[in-house]
Amino acid sequence: MSLAAPLLRQAQRTPSWLLIGTLVPSVLVAVPLFYVAVRSFEAGLTGIASEIFRERTFDLLVNTLTLAACVTTAAAAIGTAFAWCVERTDLPMRRAWRVLASLPLAVPAFVASFAWSSFHAGFESMAGAIFILSLASYPLVYLPVAAALRSMEPAFEDVSRSLGKGRWETFFRVILPQAGPALGAGALLVLTHMFAEFGALSLLRVQTFTTAIFASYELQFDSATAALQAAVLVLLCLPAAYGEMRLRRKIGVARVGRGSARRMAPVRLGRWRLPVFLCFCLSFALSLGVPLLILVYWLTVGFSAGRGHSDILPAIGGSLSLAVPGAFVVVLLALSPVLLSVRHEGPLSRAADRLPYIVHGLPGLVVALALVFVSIHYLRAFYQTVGLLMAAYAILFLPQAQSALRASIELVPARLEEAARSLGRRPLAAFMSVTVPNILPGIGAALALIALELMRELTSTLMLAPIGVATLATEVWTHTNDGEYAAAAPFAALLVAVSALPVYFFTRRSIGIEDIQ
């Protein structure tokens, strides 16, 4: 049996490689903040005031918050319910559902929203957007919560039940608090994702700060308005990131080793078994079936079918050549802040760990322009190199990598590394030989997730990739932009197919399916 106890945090000296490793992503993330601040202040104080206190800003605020709050709540509810059903009940085919439930991640939101909006115009509304985006983003909650449920200490639940508490009370007072950090981290990702969502909303007639930022850059040149709108988005992310940090701090649960977890008897669903099973089938059909059907429909009706087939291989090559090295760079950069915040807790390490989440609410366009600005002015030789694009990827996707890494890093006790140190290893060597092998599953999961996100990234790839490089995502954009939906279909389908691989891998890694086989 494993032992769950608050981690003993010792006041030990932080190794310098960890500090430097944390400084790099912090500096990167500060770049768009710097850019937004510089551009905002160009508007002058009166300009800022007149921009912020407009009816339009208020409308955008209401829309952005409504969308983000509703999608986050719905995704959290669906994700948690699915995770519990898959991990703790006698749901039919639960082993298959473990992977299937996360597959909607492979469908880019703009493909889903195109599918639904061409199905019925009623989906081109706030309610429709909430529906589509909730279905597309619940896996971001489902995955960490399912992983948390699997690694949870069953003894707590036994104690609760033995004290005469019912199933519901046990769920809400014992299970949910333990899953809290995982749920909170997933929900924060969804929330900030919604702040930055553009592709899906451009088809759905919903205006948020991010669609307004894109519009400002469409209608205006060297725009202070767009910068101010981006500043508002950053301000919206602050309380969310702070709240999640508080949630994490209240519950510090860790255990030593993975233990020989006793298998729990699954909860019998009884007469609910079939309805719950049908719910799973329905959500699968809605989130994956409908978008794929629409791709098939495009292929069969459009005259542009077949156009650009010779671009397919280069586009796959382009996607992989950027996404795979990109994933390594992003995950490498994400390691230090997570390690620092887990091992050497303090206000500074917590801030460094949370900083990327604040910027995660910014659209890719702002991040890309910030990097153009900074590299042109201060690092001209870097401009339009793969290196700069990797920096953009890091700024955009660090939080996802951090979330994927955190669970496995929290499970490795610092004492293992201390034992290696006491045997004479240098800090870095001790880390490499003891900690790294233990967190490999987390690293694998993070690599898969980031590769997935990078493959569908569009805006900063268009602006910053070395000239002439095309990816699956840029090809889909080109063809749909010209109304050639049939020509876009194979690229979109390939994007889903190529994304399904990392999703599958990520799911296996992060839920730890190998355990039960």
Next chain:
Amino acid sequence: MSEIVRRRFLQGGAAVGAAFLFPAPFVRSAGAEDVRTLILYNGQHRQTTDAVVQAFAEATGILIAARNGSSAQLANQMIEEGDASPADVFYAEESSPIAALSERGLLAKLDDGILRQVPARYAAKDGSWISVSARCRVVAYNKSMISESDMPASVLDFASDAWKDKVAIVPTSGAFQQQIVAVEQLHGRDKALAWLKGLKENGRVYNTNNAAMQAVEDGDIATALINNYYWFSVAREIGTENMRSALHYIGHRDAGALVTVSAAAVLKSGRKQALAQQFVAYMMSEEGQKVIAASMAEYPLRRGIKSPYALKPFEELDPPDIAPDDLGDGSAALALEREAGLA
């Protein structure tokens, strides 16, 4: 994919691969610095650009590497880049992004020989850019929801209560913005503002032109204020005979019949001025204009070239007397949109 683009891709791919094999991923790929390779920032529909780039390469042997994106985003990028921009030529879907670059002094003057290829009104007054092809503002309507005889005489009428929930607008589109400038120049600021307020009240806002066009085709809304080519791109995709929507040309020198253009320019900061001028000259040559006209449903602007598409003859459009250069970079329109609560 053309041979040149393929070669460029392979070079790019090799550079990317090599960059990761060696511990120096931050060097600029050498291919882009090639003296014989022009760098094009392209905001025009890609099939058009691909066609003209390929024809140019076949005619001259000069290679072109293109960065694709939306015209306005590319213009914003070039403004951030300033003197350090790697771009030699900018080919924009609309004239306002290119006018914005011109106002900031980032464009070189085009050779007189190039400027003479089109009627004077289609070139910038300072000679810094040239219109490549033209299209017309139109009303797309769903044939089963409304008949063409019920169309108003002026685009201004769409702001009235009679059109409540019957007209789709795209306030974030550059062409709609140019239409606002036209209304302002023809009728004055107050009327333009009242028009926009009416449209905000009665019209339905869409986020992209394609979405608005699709909504009319699907019967979700009766009409949309768009450019003519959006209808042709749907028609090309599903077949003209299957179209449930049609185009109404307002004419009568009304702002609703405004002619807008795609445009090209040479960047002042480019290091290959002569080659860049040569490429723009090719775009405006008889050969180049034929290639461009064949690739999309727009009016070629060089005298004597006809579009192979079934477009309404250019002479019958009867547009208002507003030249592309008069439309500027659209900042006046944005102020109006903001006042009306549309932006």
